[in-house]
Amino acid sequence: MAAYRIPFNRPSIVGEEIEYVRGAIEGGHSAGDGPFTARCSELLSSWLGGSPTLLTTSCTHALEMCALLLDIKEGDEVIVPSFAFVTTAGAFALHGAKPIFVDIRPDTLNLDETQLREKITERTRAIVVLHYGGIACEMDAIEAISRETGVPIVEDNAHGLLGTYRDQPLGTFGCLATQSFHETKNFICGEGGALVINRADWAERAEILREKGTDRSRFLRGQTDKYTWVDVGSSYLPSEILAAFLCAQLEARDQIQQRRESIWQLYQEELAVWAEGQGIGLPHVPGHCTHPAHLYYMILPTADARSRLIEHLGERGILAVFHYQALHLSQMGNQFGGRAGQCPVAENVGDTLLRLPLYSGLEDSEQAEVIEAVQAFRVG
Ligand SMILES: Cc1ncc(COP(=O)(O)O)c(C=O)c1O
Incomplete structure (x- = not known):
């Protein structure tokens, strides 16, 4: 792969990450559910309206836990936007659900709520929403449909941690929500995620599913004298080493967010006139x-x-990348009946969207170079 002077993403150490990782190992607890995991859960929960939040090995695994908590099985249908990450749909398909793809709005690139109601049948078990780029879906309309039909909402909030819709934090609308700490996200630990449980009565089962189907979490709290196999489950628990790294990132929230917000805002201001002129x-x-x-x-x-x-920027040492390809047109999407023309906005955005470098370690001079290079491009 060509080396880019300005990569699309560059993970960085922002605070106490290395010290915390050392602490996790030297403290003698490097497996899951130690003090750093608890600190991360508490912090996330405090940002998410107080809902219990469990660290997981990835957002994908948190989505799989949603499928388990919703008892998804063969023959069920789950609504997903076609412009989404593979596992936004795949985590439910793994448990036998048929994804029902909905097109997106051309302005926010989020699930088009005006097309949602007609897709709901008696087999629909969940409406999965994704707040693209952390800009919220139209939750008033989606919640109204959820209330009317009784179909629960799951938020794939991989992009949306710290975003709000009418002052309410994203990640608190669904009965369940998922977060990602993959290296491209705002807060990272390489690979990692979280499950936000907004239905209090599901918290205990979520703990069990995450702990290989055992009641080990209750045992660790001294609520039972031994732990045993009580349900299905898997190993969705990240190690303390990852939790330690993540904890330092979460604690550096203001520093990370201020830098990202200022980069985002500068792109938006500096590219506005050029973008309008180029369509x-x-x-x-x-x-x-x-x-x-x-x-x-x-x-x-x-x-x-x-x-x-992409080529123009590449020649100048800058890596810009596209994003999701419409899921209904993928090989798996075809197996679920996806065909060209079904979600035209998602198809078009899949072919034409481009993302610019954005990470807290991007220097001012590097961003200035990206802006200058973009502004030098002419569409035709
Ligand atoms: C919207 C969305 N959901 C889920 C995921 C999967 O996250 P993870 O890599 O933590 O499994 C991603 C990954 O980038 C994503 O963009």
Whole structure:
């Protein structure tokens, strides 16, 4: 792979990460559910309206836990936006569900709530929403449909930690929500995630599913004198070494967020005039939403223009990348009946969206270079 002077993403140490990792190992507890895991859970929970939050090995595994908690089985249907990560749908398909793909809105690139109601049948078990780039879905309308039909909402909140919709934190709307700490996210530990449990009565089962189907968490709290196999489950528990790293990142929240927000805002301001002149779309943030500056994207007028812009930036040592390809057009999506033309906005955005470098370690001078290089590009 070519080496880029300005990569798309660069994970960085922002605070006490290395000291905390040393502490986890020297403290004699490097397996899961030690003091760093507890600190991460408490912090996340305090950002998420007090809901119990369990660290997991990935957001994908947290989504699989959602499928287990919802008792998803063969023949069930789960609604997902077509413009989404593979496991936003795949975690439910793994348990036998058929994903029902819904198109996205052209402005926020989120599930188009006006197309949701017609997709719900008596087999629908969940509405999975994804707040693209941490800019919220239209939750008022989606919640109204959920209430009317009794179908629960699951939030894939991989992008949305610290975003809000009408002042309410993203991750607190669904009965369950999932977070990611993969290296491209705002807060990282290499690979990691969390499950946010907004239904108090599911908290105990979630602990059991995460601990290989055992009641070990109750045992560790002294609530039972031994632990045994009580349910299905798997090993969704990250080690303390990862939790220690993540803990330092979460504690550096202000530093990370201030830097990301300032980078995002500068792209938005500096590229506005150029983008308008070239017929290029930039992110739209509705007035009732705040977002955590997770990613910065542009929508080019054609797939060819996107390829040329990627090449133009690459020649200058800058890596810009595209994102999701419409899921209904994938090999698996086809097996679930996906066909071209079914979700035209997702198909088009999959072909034309481009993301620019955005990470807290991006220097001012590097961002200035990216902006200058982008502004030098002409669509046609
Ligand atoms: C929206 C969304 N959901 C889920 C995931 C999967 O996250 P993880 O890599 O933590 O499993 C990603 C990964 O980038 C994502 O973008």
